[in-house]
Amino acid sequence: MSIIGSRELIRDINEKTILKTIFLEKQIDRASLARKTGLSSATVTKIVSILIQKDLVVELGESDSTGGRKPILLCVNKDYGNILGVKVGVGYLYIMITNLNGDVLSKSRLDYGEEADPVKITNIIKNYVDEQNKNSLVGIAIAVSGTVDPKKGIVLDSFLLNWKNVKLASLIKHVLKAPVYLINDVDSFTIAHLWKGKLVNYKNALVLTLGTGIGGSIVIGGELYTGNGGAGEFGHMTLIDKGNTCSCGSQGCLESEAGFDALATKIYENTKNIVLKEAYRDYKNLETSQIDFLKLALKEDEKIFKKVFDEYSYIIGIAIKNLINIYAPECILIGGEALEFSEYFLEKSIKFAKTASFGNLGERVTFEIDNLGADAWILGGIYKVIQEEMFYVDIQKNG
Numbered sequence: 001m002s003i004i005g006s007r008e009l010i011r012d013i014n015e016k017t018i019l020k021t022i023f024l025e026k027q028i029d030r031a032s033l034a035r036k037t038g039l040s041s042a043t044v045t046k047i048v049s050i051l052i053q054k055d056l057v058v059e060l061g062e063s064d065s066t067g068g069r070k071p072i073l074l075c076v077n078k079d080y081g082n083i084l085g086v087k088v089g090v091g092y093l094y095i096m097i098t099n100l101n102g103d104v105l106s107k108s109r110l111d112y113g114e115e116a117d118p119v120k121i122t123n124i125i126k127n128y129v130d131e132q133n134k135n136s137l138v139g140i141a142i143a144v145s146g147t148v149d150p151k152k153g154i155v156l157d158s159f160l161l162n163w164k165n166v167k168l169a170s171l172i173k174h175v176l177k178a179p180v181y182l183i184n185d186v187d188s189f190t191i192a193h194l195w196k197g198k199l200v201n202y203k204n205a206l207v208l209t210l211g212t213g214i215g216g217s218i219v220i221g222g223e224l225y226t227g228n229g230g231a232g233e234f235g236h237m238t239l240i241d242k243g244n245t246c247s248c249g250s251q252g253c254l255e256s257e258a259g260f261d262a263l264a265t266k267i268y269e270n271t272k273n274i275v276l277k278e279a280y281r282d283y284k285n286l287e288t289s290q291i292d293f294l295k296l297a298l299k300e301d302e303k304i305f306k307k308v309f310d311e312y313s314y315i316i317g318i319a320i321k322n323l324i325n326i327y328a329p330e331c332i333l334i335g336g337e338a339l340e341f342s343e344y345f346l347e348k349s350i351k352f353a354k355t356a357s358f359g360n361l362g363e364r365v366t367f368e369i370d371n372l373g374a375d376a377w378i379l380g381g382i383y384k385v386i387q388e389e390m391f392y393v394d395i396q397k398n399g
Contacts (some may be wrong), residue, residue, distance in 0.1 A: 012393050013393050014037075016393050017039070018033060018037060018039070018048065019056060019057070020390070021036050022074055022076055023076045023100075027060060029073055033048070048074060055077055056076065057077060058077045077100070081100065082099060082105065082133055083097070083137070083141065084125075084176070085097075085379070085381050085382045087143045090212050090213075091111060091288060093109070093121065095107065095108055095110060095128050099135075100138070105132075106133075108132075122168075122171045125172060125176070126175045126176060129176060139179040139181060140176060141188070141381025141382050142168060143185040143377055144185055145160045145186075145213055145215065146158030146163070150181065150182050152167075153170055153173075154168070168182060169181075181385055184215075185377050186216060187217055187226065187232075188377055189209060189335060189370075191384060192372055192378075192383065193207070193370070194219065194224070198331075198368040198370065199219060199331065202219065202330050203220075203221055204220055204327075205219040205329050206232075206327055207232070207335065208336075210335075210336040210337070210338035211260060212260045212290055213255055215232070215235055217231070217232040234254065235253060235254050235259070236250065237254055237322065254315070263290075264280065264290055266308045267280075267305060267308050270304045271300075271304045273301045273304075279296055280293065291337060291340065298341075309345050313346075314352065316349040317348065318352070318353075318356075320349060320350065320352075320353035324362050329365060331365065331367070331368055332368070335376065342369075350367050
């Protein structure tokens with residue numbers, strides 16, 4: 001590496017370090033920046049001036065002082081650009097536009113039908129951006145179920161969407177002309193909670209999401225752990241020998257036994273209610289249809305509904321117990337669409353898992369419940385865009 005290259009790299013690293021510190025602190029003065037980053041006051045002053053010229057940082061005004069000259073507070077210019085986030089669900093898109101602080105400027109849920117056609121989905125996203133976005137796009141986050149190759153922007157396998165090796169990032173980048181970051185939806189959910197949700201104060205945790213699909217993720221040392229790609233696919237642990245055939249091709253997976261489709265089928269097989277029987281025949285393999293059917297079942301045949309959810313609570317309890325015994329986490333965060341029916345299973349599942357776990361492992365776990373709702377599926381991806389586009393230093397480029 002040349003001396004000039006080294007100087008440019010150091011300057012770039014210092015600039016990104018200062019920008020990230022301002023972002024994380026929300027408001028900070030120059031003297032505090034120097035203390036936080038370990039950089040000299042002269043370096044901080046010079047780099048802050050550059051960031052202000054680039055319109056990345058703005059001065060807020062004077063802060064309180066115990067004496068002497070009042071320091072001027074700095075913050076990231078939240079209006080520098082916008083970020084687009086999209087969750088591709090089963091039959092729908094959840095789309096969000098935020099500023100650089102992650103403040104939601106616009107969001108909407110749009111249906112695309114039973115077939116997850118990548119071109120159709122891309123066009124829906126473009127139309128939404130054309131109508132709603134009022135600023136330049138810093139980047140785009142796309143959250144999908146299944147395994148992804150984030151570097152190549154390819155959805156490797158999404159059984160819920162029936163996708164294999166779909167080059168989604170390039171499709172979207174072609175029409176929107178902005179960097180696209182592909183991320184697993186539960187990973188996005190987890191990053192959102194590490195950023196501004198229930199996992200802020202935990203170092204080692206698990207996430208379990210329950211709904212149409214069942215997903216999971218692992219947090220180690222306060223960071224998302226992805227292993228060799230795809231770590232945390234808890235929905236595909238085998239719970240029942242020769243059980244229901246799963247979308248992944250295996251049998252007896254947690255998802256095939258306790259996903260919404262399995263619950264709807266069990267209700268249909270057990271009920272004698274004509275309204276439910278007819279509703280199931282018209283039932284479509286869409287998340288909204290599944291939730292609507294479960295709500296109808298609670299209304300039309302509460303006894304069968306509760307029977308099915310009693311079994312569900314036991315299956316989920318077994319899964320949580322297994323996770324506790326394997327990982328011994330500080331915390332397990334539970335989220336997903338199934339929380340809409342939490343009063344019928346959650347307390348029983350947690351109680352079973354705690355008492356059935358090895359030794360006192362279960363008693364040492366803190367259970368947290370998602371408080372971000374549907375936004376969490378997207379906010380983590382948005383934070384990833386901020387990290388990559390605003391704070392990442394390309395060493396090879398500088399070298």
